[in-house]
Amino acid sequence: MESSDPSARAGPDLRRRFNFGLAFGVLLLAAAALFLVTPLEGTGASPLVLTVQTQAKKGLEALSPYLFVGLLGAVVGLAELSKTFSDYPREAIAARWGQYLIWLNAVAAMFAYFVARLYTPPETSSILLILSVGFGFPALIRTKFTFAKELGGKDSADSSVNVGWLYEQFQYLCKKQIDLELMSYRRMQVDRLLGRFATVQELYQTAVYTLKARATLTDEEETAKLDELQKAIDPKLPADLARLNLGLLILELGGVSYVDLLARSKAMPAATAGGAEVSVDAVVKELRARPLADLQALALEALPSPEDQARVKALCEPVPGIPEVTQRASVARYLVDRVGAAKAQELAARKG
Amino acid sequence: MEPNELNDDQKKMLAWLERAGAVPPSQLLAQTMFPPKEAWGMLTQLAELGLLVIRDDPDSPDGQLVIPMSKPSAAQSKK
Numbered sequence: 445m446e447s448s449d450p451s452a453r454a455g456p457d458l459r460r461r462f463n464f465g466l467a468f469g470v471l472l473l474a475a476a477a478l479f480l481v482t483p484l485e486g487t488g489a490s491p492l493v494l495t496v497q498t499q500a501k502k503g504l505e506a507l508s509p510y511l512f513v514g515l516l517g518a519v520v521g522l523a524e525l526s527k528t529f530s531d532y533p534r535e536a537i538a539a540r541w542g543q544y545l546i547w548l549n550a551v552a553a554m555f556a557y558f559v560a561r562l563y564t565p566p567e568t569s570s571i572l573l574i575l576s577v578g579f580g581f582p583a584l585i586r587t588k589f590t591f592a593k594e595l596g597g598k599d600s601a602d603s604s605v606n607v608g609w610l611y612e613q614f615q616y617l618c619k620k621q622i623d624l625e626l627m628s629y630r631r632m633q634v635d636r637l638l639g640r641f642a643t644v645q646e647l648y649q650t651a652v653y654t655l656k657a658r659a660t661l662t663d664e665e666e667t668a669k670l671d672e673l674q675k676a677i678d679p680k681l682p683a684d685l686a687r688l689n690l691g692l693l694i695l696e697l698g699g700v701s702y703v704d705l706l707a708r709s710k711a712m713p714a715a716t717a718g719g720a721e722v723s724v725d726a727v728v729k730e731l732r733a734r735p736l737a738d739l740q741a742l743a744l745e746a747l748p749s750p751e752d753q754a755r756v757k758a759l760c761e762p763v764p765g766i767p768e769v770t771q772r773a774s775v776a777r778y779l780v781d782r783v784g785a786a787k788a789q790e791l792a793a794r795k796g
Numbered sequence: 797m798e799p800n801e802l803n804d805d806q807k808k809m810l811a812w813l814e815r816a817g818a819v820p821p822s823q824l825l826a827q828t829m830f831p832p833k834e835a836w837g838m839l840t841q842l843a844e845l846g847l848l849v850i851r852d853d854p855d856s857p858d859g860q861l862v863i864p865m866s867k868p869s870a871a872q873s874k875k
Contacts, residue, residue: 643855648818648863677818677863679851686851728822728857759825763833765840766825773822773858774832781826 480504509561509574510554516578517553521546528619531696532626539629541621548618549581552611556581585611633703634691640707644683647690650706651676654697669697722785731776731792736760736768738795739775746791747782802842805830809838810847813864820856 480501484494522537525545529536536542557577564573577584585608641647655661655669676689695703731739743756759774780788802810812828813819821839825832839862842848846865853861 644851644853645818645820645856645861652817674849674865677849677851679849683852683854725857732857759832761832763836766832766836767858770822770825770858770860771832773820774825776857777822777826
């Protein structure tokens with residue numbers, strides 16, 4: 445189902461990008477495997493095809509340890525990414541630099557296997573070597589390979605290759621770029637949320653619900669998130685910043701799928717109602733614009749019961765500290781609560 | 797004054813706010829039966845005690861929002 449949220453279509457979707465390459469790779473591998481396992485001899489196939497198949501089998505035999513080691517290296521890369529970006533593992537793996545990091549690990553593991561093969565006796569079990577290099581290559585790659593040592597000199601005078609330094613630098617670059625990409629991605633998701641929940645009030649209610657609905661948070665985590673929530677609504681912060689903070693908190697608590705769900709569910713009633721539904725807040729704001737005396741007259745006329753009359757009068761009495769706009773809004777709210785938003789709007793329109 | 801020394805009205809108002817969540821002060825005045833003068837005084841006291849926050853909100857009908865401060869102990873008690 446296509447999302448009705450326009451911002452969902454804008455920008456890269458890190459969770460969907462990965463699938464195309466994966467599907468293509470699987471198909472290619474399946475075709476190659478089918479070609480290699482199909483017995484072509486005696487079928488009248490061209491000698492060229494037979495030669496290609498034989499050579500491919502031999503090549504695969506020689507390359508298979510490297511492929512296995514590379515695969516293990518990629519698995520280690522995946523685990524590393526999931527651990528480093530534990531809040532957004534899927535998105536980190538799908539990020540372009542995340543895939544570079546996985547490839548880097550695969551290639552580094554293959555290189556480590558090549559070096560290990562050179563230095564180990566030929567009778568060493570290939571399986572044992574593949575497993576130990578595949579899982580232990582991050583340590584192996586950090587080994588300093590000294591190929592010429594100065595006799596009696598200091599260590600710094602030796603000629604050596606520090607492949608580990610290169611590996612770490614590139615790894616650092618990948619992680620930094622993933623972090624930047626995820627930061628933009630998070631901002632995009634928060635913007636989607638803010639597009640749907642425009643007010644601090646709505647965002648706060650959603651954040652509280654999300655926090656209460658999370659079942660796996662430990663007491664410490666919940667306390668920390670509550671602290672974050674309270675800091676996010678600090679009266680000293682401007683409303684825009686409070687909204688951003690609340691949006692980010694909801695994203696961190698609920699995840700991207702939850703933000704998707706919220707954005708879609710919020711969009712649905714507006715689409716089905718066709719905009720005909722009268723919003724309570726909109727009517728309160730419309731009525732609030734009237735002078736207090738007019739509002740009082742309107743409310744007293746619309747609400748004849750003695751309790752309502754007394755309450756409206758009490759709300760209209762000047763009280764030190766209560767701003768007049770709050771008084772007007774409270775009378776408007778009282779009227780809307782009693783007669784309904786549509787009726788209140790109609791009464792106000794009739795009054796002119 | 798400590799939070800456990802709140803009077804009944806203050807406790808009722810806090811409980812109402814806990815149920816309602818973040819609301820504009822006008823909604824609180826319209827939907828609770830406290831006299832406006834008392835309600836406003838209680839809001840100010842509870843804000844001073846750190847039990848709620850009154851912050852600016854341009855989207856609110858009266859430009860302000862009252863937000864109850866949930867306590868970690870209360871949140872943990874649900875577990």
